[in-house]
Amino acid sequence: MAKVKVHVFLKPGVLDVQGKAVEGALQGLGWTGVSNARVGKLIEFDLDGVADPQAEAKKMCEQLLANTVIEGYRIEAA
Amino acid sequence: MAKVKVHVFLKPGVLDVQGKAVEGALQGLGWTGVSNARVGKLIEFDLDGVADPQAEAKKMCEQLLANTVIEGYRIEAA
Numbered sequence: 001m002a003k004v005k006v007h008v009f010l011k012p013g014v015l016d017v018q019g020k021a022v023e024g025a026l027q028g029l030g031w032t033g034v035s036n037a038r039v040g041k042l043i044e045f046d047l048d049g050v051a052d053p054q055a056e057a058k059k060m061c062e063q064l065l066a067n068t069v070i071e072g073y074r075i076e077a078a
Numbered sequence: 079m080a081k082v083k084v085h086v087f088l089k090p091g092v093l094d095v096q097g098k099a100v101e102g103a104l105q106g107l108g109w110t111g112v113s114n115a116r117v118g119k120l121i122e123f124d125l126d127g128v129a130d131p132q133a134e135a136k137k138m139c140e141q142l143l144a145n146t147v148i149e150g151y152r153i154e155a156a
């Protein structure tokens with residue numbers, strides 16, 4: 001059984017409104033040194049019965065987990 | 079300047095509906111070996127002008143980034 005972690009994030013250049021909101025809120029709380037905040041998703045699951053978890057996770061990202069028009073992804077399989 | 083990554087996830091035992099949806103969808107697409115899917119948030123930002131980024135990030139989590147009633151968090155500052 002493989003433990004798979006998929007990190008899905010907006011591509012650079014795509015406006016990250018959630019990140020902007022976090023940045024503004026942290027600055028409002030006094031952390032004025034915060035910049036370039038980005039918010040992504042981290043999807044973790046166990047994967048059984050496949051020969052190559054990394055390759056299968058890539059297929060999952062392309063088909064379901066990431067919107068590849070605006071999002072990139074990074075896969076860790078262990 | 080420190081690069082801070084904060085991983086916010088639902089505590090074990092809290093029903094993760096987003097994770098269940100991902101798991102169901104992946105199984106529907108034929109990946110029947112998928113189990114224990116959990117979906118969390120990954121917040122990344124740059125932090126300037128603080129002595130101890132790790133400690134400041136912990137304060138941010140307690141005050142804003144995580145709902146500590148149902149969510150846990152993990153901080154990486156580099």
